[in-house]
Structures are given as structure tokens and as C-alpha cells.
Amino acid sequence: ETGVTQxxxxxxxxxxxxxxxxxxxxxxxxxxxxxxxSAKKPLELMFVYNFKEQTENNSVPSRFxxxxxxxxxLFLHLHTLQPEDSALYLxxxxxxxxGEEQYFxxxxxxxxx
Amino acid sequence: SQQGEEDPQALSIQEGENATMNCSYKTSINNLQWYRxxxxxxxxxxxxxxxxxxxxxxxxxxxxxxxxxxxSSLLITASRAADTxxxxxxxxxxxxxxxxxxxxxxxxxx
Numbered sequence: 529e530t531g532v533t534q535x536x537x538x539x540x541x542x543x544x545x546x547x548x549x550x551x552x553x554x555x556x557x558x559x560x561x562x563x564x565x566s567a568k569k570p571l572e573l574m575f576v577y578n579f580k581e582q583t584e585n586n587s588v589p590s591r592f593x594x595x596x597x598x599x600x601x602l603f604l605h606l607h608t609l610q611p612e613d614s615a616l617y618l619x620x621x622x623x624x625x626x627g628e629e630q631y632f633x634x635x636x637x638x639x640x641x
Numbered sequence: 642s643q644q645g646e647e648d649p650q651a652l653s654i655q656e657g658e659n660a661t662m663n664c665s666y667k668t669s670i671n672n673l674q675w676y677r678x679x680x681x682x683x684x685x686x687x688x689x690x691x692x693x694x695x696x697x698x699x700x701x702x703x704x705x706x707x708x709x710x711x712x713s714s715l716l717i718t719a720s721r722a723a724d725t726x727x728x729x730x731x732x733x734x735x736x737x738x739x740x741x742x743x744x745x746x747x748x749x750x751x
Contacts, residue, residue, distance in 0.1 A: 570741045570743050
């Protein structure tokens with residue numbers, strides 16, 4: 529238990545659905561991250577929020593829309609996804625945006641049909 | 642672009658043996674971090690070593706960093722079956738982004 533929770537743990541959605549992934553950290557951290565982990569590929573950074581402000585959008589398609597209402601919560605809104613978006617989506621947090629270790633949630637396994 | 646690259650891709654050892662995994666990278670870094678991931682789960686942070694450090698220990702883990710060779714190693718001593726997992730190195734570059742390698746899959750046989 530790392531202090532970072534993610535819901536749901538598993539999600540199956542059609543290409544026309546809209547769904548949201550939720551992440552919550554109980555560590556008092558100021559930075560939060562979304563990563564995508566696909567089979568056979570390195571972990572890919574998607575978005576970074578520092579003190580609720582987005583500081584990084586790593587050329588992510590607009591069908592992924594992040595939201596950070598406060599430093600403890602992070603959402604990833606999904607719409608019109610493609611089958612190649614099927615992956616493990618990991619949320620992480622760190623005390624500061626730089627020079628610190630990151631604490632990861634258990635991930636949401638997303639399958640797009 | 643991929644920064645850290647682990648070697649070997651897979652490693653199988655017997656319980657009680659030591660396991661060594663290596664990581665090479667291409668550009669200058671602020672720090673290098675090692676993470677462990679059990680199958681299909683989140684990553685767990687193991688050790689962070691800064692660019693001005695050469696070696697760090699944590700329990701049965703020993704990490705070295707050679708900035709002149711742009712490489713790092715993770716040594717797990719007296720391995721246990723519970724150490725079976727994927728191990729990733731991640732480098733924080735000058736842009737402060739953490740870039741992960743593809744990982745080493747370690748299997749410790751009882």
C-alpha cells in the first residue's frame with residue numbers, strides 16, 4: 529500500500545464510450561502524474577500536474593483529458609478511444625516535481641473493444 | 642525517446658544467489674531511480690541515487706552509479722522468491738521528466 533489509490537482497477541469500454549479514471553493520493557504530495565504502460569514498451573509519461581497546474585502534456589491525443597481539482601485528486605477522462613489505447617494506466621505522486629521518488633498506485637487495466 | 646536501458650532483459654536465479662541488473666543511459670541526468678513492479682501492479686520505488694553519488698545501500702539492495710560510463714547497477718543480495726518481479730531504472734534528465742527503461746524480469750526460483 530503506497531498511499532496512492534486508483535479506481536476502477538479494471539475497465540472495459542467500447543470505442544464510443546466516455547469513462548473516467550480516478551486517482552487519489554493520501555501522502556500530502558504536490559505533484560501528480562499519469563503514465564501509460566503497454567506491453568513490450570517502456571512506461572510513457574502522459575501528464576504532470578504540480579500544485580494543481582499542468583506542467584507537462586507529453587503529446588497525448590486529445591481523446592485523453594486530464595483534470596486535477598486539487599493536489600490530492602487526479603482524473604483522466606476518456607472518450608472515443610482506440611483499441612491501441614488498451615494498457616495499464618498508472619497514477620503516481622511525489623513530494624516535489626523534481627528530484628524526488630514517485631509513489632505509484634496499483635493502476636487501472638483498460639481494455640478498449 | 643528512451644533513456645534508460647536495462648540489461649539483461651530477463652534473469653533467472655536460485656534463491657540465495659545474488660542478482661545484478663544494469664542500466665545504461667545516453668544523456669546527462671539529475672538522478673537515477675530503480676523501481677520494482679510485480680506482475681500487472683503498480684511500481685514500487687527502491688532507491689534514488691543522485692548524479693554526485695556513487696553508491697547507495699538499502700537493506701539487501703546496492704546501487705552504483707558511474708556517470709562517466711553513463712551506467713548504473715542494482716545488486717540484490719541473498720535473493721528470495723518474493724524478489725521475483727520486473728525491475729526498472731528511470732532517469733531524471735535536465736527537463737525533470739522521469740524516463741523509464743523496458744525493465745529486467747527477474748525470476749527467483751525456490
